[in-house]
Amino acid sequence: MTSAGMSGNAGPGPKSDQDLLGALTGTEAAHERAVAYRTRRVVAASLGVMQEQKAGRRRTRSLALVSILLVILAMGPFIWRVADDVIGGERWCDMATQTSLWVCILLPAVLAAALVAGWLRREL
Numbered sequence: 001m002t003s004a005g006m007s008g009n010a011g012p013g014p015k016s017d018q019d020l021l022g023a024l025t026g027t028e029a030a031h032e033r034a035v036a037y038r039t040r041r042v043v044a045a046s047l048g049v050m051q052e053q054k055a056g057r058r059r060t061r062s063l064a065l066v067s068i069l070l071v072i073l074a075m076g077p078f079i080w081r082v083a084d085d086v087i088g089g090e091r092w093c094d095m096a097t098q099t100s101l102w103v104c105i106l107l108p109a110v111l112a113a114a115l116v117a118g119w120l121r122r123e124l
Contacts, residue, residue, distance in 0.1 A: 060122070064115055071111045078103045 078100040085097045092098070 060118070067111060067114070071107050075104055075107050
């Protein structure tokens with residue numbers, strides 16, 4: 001098999017000789033370098049986009065965790081009051097106990113609604 005057959009050219013001729021000489025002498029190096037630079041720029045840009053997306057996911061996760069912790073901290077005194085009232089023999093129908101129970105029910109519901117709304121906004 002000839003070198004022209006191995007390189008994929010159909011046969012010997014002036015075009016195949018020029019391609020072979022160009023490959024051996026490195027005249028196509030400028031074109032290959034330009035392709036390499038373009039590829040490097042595209043890869044660097046996509047890496048930047050991926051890092052920004054990762055930072056956005058981290059920020060969203062952090063905000064969700066902080067909001068859950070704040071709701072738990074805000075509910076603490078209300079849960080304590082309800083437990084103290086019930087253990088102390090207070091009635092469930094007492095206005096302060098009912099208010100504390102409503103707060104304990106509504107705060108997690110509002111947090112869940114906010115988290116679902118944020119999740120849906122990001123998905124759409």
